[in-house]
Amino acid sequence: MKHKLSKILRLLMLLITGFAACAALYFLIDNVFDGVFVRWVEETFLITESHFYPAEGWGEVHTYINWGRLKTALLGGFIAITLLWLTVVFVASQISARQREKRSVTEISQRLRAYMSGDADTVEVFPKEQAEISVQMSEIKSALLQNERRLKEETTRKNDLIAYLAHDLKTPLTSVIGYLSLLDEAPDMPLEQRGKYTRVTLDKACRLEKMINEFFDITRYNLQQILIQKEPIDLYYMLVQLTDEMLPVLEKNGNTIDLQADESLTVPGDPDKLARVFQNVLKNAAAYSYPHTEIVILAEEKAGEIRVRLTNKGKTIPKEKLASLFEKFYRLDETRASGTGGAGLGLAIAKEIVALHGGRIWAESQEETVTFTITLPAQS
Numbered sequence: 001m002k003h004k005l006s007k008i009l010r011l012l013m014l015l016i017t018g019f020a021a022c023a024a025l026y027f028l029i030d031n032v033f034d035g036v037f038v039r040w041v042e043e044t045f046l047i048t049e050s051h052f053y054p055a056e057g058w059g060e061v062h063t064y065i066n067w068g069r070l071k072t073a074l075l076g077g078f079i080a081i082t083l084l085w086l087t088v089v090f091v092a093s094q095i096s097a098r099q100r101e102k103r104s105v106t107e108i109s110q111r112l113r114a115y116m117s118g119d120a121d122t123v124e125v126f127p128k129e130q131a132e133i134s135v136q137m138s139e140i141k142s143a144l145l146q147n148e149r150r151l152k153e154e155t156t157r158k159n160d161l162i163a164y165l166a167h168d169l170k171t172p173l174t175s176v177i178g179y180l181s182l183l184d185e186a187p188d189m190p191l192e193q194r195g196k197y198t199r200v201t202l203d204k205a206c207r208l209e210k211m212i213n214e215f216f217d218i219t220r221y222n223l224q225q226i227l228i229q230k231e232p233i234d235l236y237y238m239l240v241q242l243t244d245e246m247l248p249v250l251e252k253n254g255n256t257i258d259l260q261a262d263e264s265l266t267v268p269g270d271p272d273k274l275a276r277v278f279q280n281v282l283k284n285a286a287a288y289s290y291p292h293t294e295i296v297i298l299a300e301e302k303a304g305e306i307r308v309r310l311t312n313k314g315k316t317i318p319k320e321k322l323a324s325l326f327e328k329f330y331r332l333d334e335t336r337a338s339g340t341g342g343a344g345l346g347l348a349i350a351k352e353i354v355a356l357h358g359g360r361i362w363a364e365s366q367e368e369t370v371t372f373t374i375t376l377p378a379q380s
Contacts, residue, residue, distance in 0.1 A: 010096070045070045108133065116141060154327065169211055172204040179204070228270035228356050235265045235306065239297060242278050246286060254292035261299035267306045267376050273353045274376075277361075278308070280346035281372045285312040288370065301378055305359075308374045317365035325363050326351040 042048075047066050052059030108130070115125040115137060126134035179201040183194060243257045250256065267274070285295050293313040300307055317325070326347050347361075354361045359376040 014092075045073065112137065169208065172208040172211070175204040176201055176208065228273050228353070230268050230270055230357075233267050233269055233271050233274060235267045235299060235308075236261050236263045238271070238275055239278065239299060239308075242275065242282060243297070245279075246282055249283075249286050250295075253286075253289070255286060255289050256294050258294050258296045259299075260297065262301075265299055265301065265306070268379065269357050269376060270353075274357070277350040277353050277374065278310075280350045281310055281361075281374070284346060285310050285314075285370070285372070288312070288314040290314055290368075304378050306376045306378050308376075309371055310374075311369060311371045313368060314370050316368050317363065317370060319365075322363045322365060326361070 045066050046063055049062045050059060051062065111125050111130075114120070115122065118125075122134040122138045126137075179197045183189065183197055183201075189197075239259055239261060243259055246257065282295070282297075289295060289312040295310065295312045298309045298311075351361050354374060354376070357376050359374060361372065361374045364371045364373070
C-alpha cells in the first residue's frame with residue numbers, strides 16, 4: 001500500500017513540475033520577451049513580399065511561413081527538449097533509485113537489528129520478498145547462539161575447574177606442611193614411623209605437583225599454538241615405554257595392559273607430542289576402568305594409515321557425551337573426584353595434536369566397553 005501511494009505521489013509531483021515549467025515558459029514569452037521574441041520569429045520564420053500594381057494604383061503585402069527553416073527549428077527544438085527530458089528523467093530516476101536503495105538498506109538494517117536483539121521469528125520480522133535474507137539470518141543467528149552457548153559452557157567449566165583446583169591445592173599443601181612439621185619436631189621419631197610420614201609427604205607433594213602442572217596446561221593450551229616436528233617413530237617401542245610407565249598406576253586397581261602390535265610398526269610424527277596423545281588416552285582408560293580388568297591396545301597399519309585402538313571395561317558413556325569428551329575442560333565425572341582424571345584438557349589436547357598430524361580421534365562406548373580410536377597417516 002505504501003509503495004503504491006509513493007508511486008502516485010511521484011507521478012503527481014512530475015505533472016505539477018511539468019505544468020509549472022510550461023506556465024513559466026508562457027509567461028516569459030508573453031510578457032518578458034514579448035517584442036524580442038516576436039521580432040526573432042518574424043525575422044527567422046516569416047517571409048514578407050510586397051507587390052505594387054501601378055495601373056490600379058495600389059499594392060499589397062504578402063507574409064507567409066518559411067517552412068524549411070521552421071521544420072528545422074521544430075526538429076531541433078524537439079530533439080533538444082527530448083534530450084533535456086531524458087536527462088531530467090535519468091537524473092530523477094537515479095536519485096529516486098538511490099533514495100529507494102537507502103530506504104531499503106535502512107529498513108533491512110532495522111529489521112536485522114530487531115531480529116538479532118529480539119526473540120521474534122523471522123516470518124514476523126521479514127516480509128515475503130526478503131525470504132532469502134530471512135533464511136540466511138536464521139542460520140547466522142542459530143550459529144551465533146550455538147557458539148555463544150558453547151563459549152559460556154566452556155568458560156563455566158574452566159572457572160569451576162580453576163576454583164576446584166585452587167581450593168584443592170590447600171589440602172595436599174596442608175598435609176605436606178603438617179607431616180614435615182612432625183618430622184622436624186620429633187628428631188628421635190622411630191624409623192618406621194618416620195618412613196611412613198615421609199612416604200605420605202611424598203605422595204601429597206606429587207599430588208600437589210600434578211595439580212600445579214594442570215594449571216600450566218590450562219595456560220599453555222590457551223596462550224600458545226602447538227607446533228610439531230615430524231620424524232620416523234618406532235610406534236611399538238613408544239607404546240611399550242608408555243605401558244611400562246603406567247604399571248604403577250594400573251597395579252593400584254589391579255588392571256593390566258595387553259599390547260597387540262607389530263614390532264616393526266612405525267609412524268611419521270612428533271615423538272613428544274604423539275607420546276602425550278597415547279599417554280593422555282591411556283591415563284583416561286586407566287582412570288575409568290573397572291578394577292581387575294584388562295586394557296587392550298591394538299596397533300596396526302591398514303589402508304595406508306596407522307590405527308591404534310585402546311579398549312577398556314568401564315561404565316558405558318552415553319552417545320550424547322562421547323563428542324564432548326574432546327572439548328576443553330570437560331570432565332566425565334561431575335563429582336570432581338581427585339582420583340578420576342585431571343583438568344579435562346588431556347583428550348582436547350590429544351585431539352588437537354592428532355589433527356595437526358592429519359589424523360583423527362574418536363570414542364565409542366557400548367555394553368560397558370569404551371574404545372578410543374586414533375588414526376594417523378602411514379606416510380608423511
